Amino acid sequence: MTTRPAPAPETGASAPGDLGLSGVFEAESRFLSRDGRFNSRRVGLGLGAYNPYTMLLAMSWPRFFAVALALYLLLNALFAAGYFALGAGALSQQPDQAGPRLLGAFFFSVQTFGTIGFGHVYPVSVAADVLVTLEAFVGLMAVALVTGMLFARFSRPTHRILFSDHAVVAPYRGGRGLMLRLVNGRRGDLTDITAEVVLSLRAPGPLSAGPQRQFHPLTLERSRVTFFPLAWTVVHPIDDRSPLRDLSEAELARREAEVLVVLRAVDEISQQPVQARISYHASEIRWGQAFASMYVRDGGLLAVDARRLHDMHPAPLPEGS
Template identity: 40%
Template sequence: MKRNTLLQRLGKAAPPPAEVDLGLGNKVARKPGTRLINPDGSFNVVRRGHSVFSPYQNLVEMTWPRFLALTLLAYVLINLFFGGLFLIIGTESLSNVPQSDPFWQRALSAFFFSVQTFTTVGYGGMTPTGIGANALAAFVALFGWTALAIMTGLIYARFARPKRLILFSAHALVAPYAPGGKSLQFRIANRRDSHLINVNARVVLTWLENHTRRFAPLKLERDNVALFPLNWTIVHPINEESPMYHWSKDDYCQRHSELLITIDGYDETFAQAIHINNSYLHTELVWNARFQPMYFEREATTELHLDRISHYQAEEE
């Protein structure tokens, strides 16, 4: 800051903030309104030209409703297939299946026998007779064990996968700061009752300049907290050292700015590191406002109201 002041006294402009290399390059997201990081923390990048078949990754990352629906569909289709094979071999190879029954009823019996064999339940009402039916039943049982092992691994991987534990405020604020100053602020909190420690924050400002993407790190008032039981308001003072110092409200819009945020920490409860990305577009900035309190003292404890993380109050200009 002293160096900047000295340069100003000498009639020279202060040097621009050093750019950082986030691995994104300066040729991306040059279309106005395009963001680099999606609201869910993923990168706004779609890969084309080379298809990578990765069923395990897709099954681990897809939503639970889709995963359960796909599992049920696979379960039904597999047993329809094997039930059809039992039907081709002949239902006379299955005991206690009357051959006088209609075709659809014998088909149902073959399907449910496949289900019992696939899941190794085997109630004993139907049993295979003959080499063909017994060989197919042995293969279906082996296939069922393999499918059960795969499903167990997938479900464990889905539960063990790091979750998005950090809750972000819906907007970032340009708030009053110190006497006559202002700052950029946003708020985060742990959405679960788990122990997060050694939480670090990093904020980078990016904008378009002559159709080129520029990046500048923002110095934070505090970039680390050892313990994270409550909310944390992350503050960047907009002073002479800030790349935002001479920016007006219109500049944020005209330069199509975006705040890129990285949160790192360690979850003691699950013994795993966490890494979360987020961003705020210029349209998600609120000017001249302050966050309202979101935790209160109640008798011998403190209540943290997560539903108030985005509550703010406008200030008089």
């Protein structure tokens, strides 16, 4: 069974012992991948689980443009097939051969869809006029939808919070501290940054169940910063109250430790919230290392060199710590 951690000092609220995971992750080596995605998926939800709007909003820009182009070509191909099915007399100046006539119908559809209208090809039957009217309506709706989607994608708040490749256990105030470092990778600013760090460990459980996961919220030296113009080293002091107090590097590896990090902030320009996640497996925690300074002078002003985000140097831990 998982334990229920003590109330967090900052909020006084009690965090669920299993973070809402209900113990089903027992066989997994880690919960989050390095890019912050959960190492799980939901299946069997049916077609109702697919929302075209959120899918188009979340996909990458190259994939979005590829989908938009594919839909554009598909719609024009469908209307071209309609013009072709109306016969050679539906449009003016149509060749007799089927292939060139189908190709001409496709490019006539492109002109109609985009309201270009070169004028050398035009409908000459009522059925063709009706199909042109329908295509003009579909084209207006398609342009409006794509424009709205482009606006939504550009206005959606995104972040580029850069995390250090490794967490470190380094000397801290005469003892030790678990540290990770992050920097804002965008030119825009973030405000009201809060960090939440949880330690996941395997612990002995019932013989029938085997080792069980336990989750321990880690108290931070500072869990919130108002402004984030430079870099932030998130520190958990390993003191007498820390779950890491009696754990060594080998013990963390044996218990498959994972440090889960959630960062929440407000984008200063859009005033909308953003969130970033990452995790550090026991193998990604460096003991006896400390982060090197990132601060430089640029044109006489204090600056952070993001290229030094992952730089470390040896820092022997205090004896007996």
